[in-house]
Amino acid sequence: MNATMDLKAKLGVDVFKPGSSAHINIRQGREKDPRLQKMVMICPAGLYSVNEQGETSLTVDGCLECGTCRLLCGNDVLAWAYPEGGTGVQFRCG
C-alpha cells in the first residue's frame, strides 16, 4: 500500500455490498439536531451532509461501521444497527 494514498483512494480499495434497507436512519424530526450536523466533519467516510435548511441527511453506502455516529448522536437521534449478514463493508487494506 502506498503510504501517500489519500483517504478517498484508501477507501476506494474497500468493497461495499448494499443491504435491502439502510442500517442507519435519522429519526423523524431530528434532522436539525446539532449532534448530527457535527457528523458532517466527523464521519470518516463522509456520509453526512447538511442542506440549506440545516437538515442533515445520510447515505449509508460506504459506511465503515465504525459506530462513531452512534456514540456521538445517541439512540434518540439515530436508529443504528449493523448491516444484515453478508452485506456492508469488506475491508481490503483500505
Ligand code: SF4
Ligand atoms: S458508522 Fe462510522 S462510517 Fe458509518 S455513518 Fe457512522 S460515523 Fe460514518
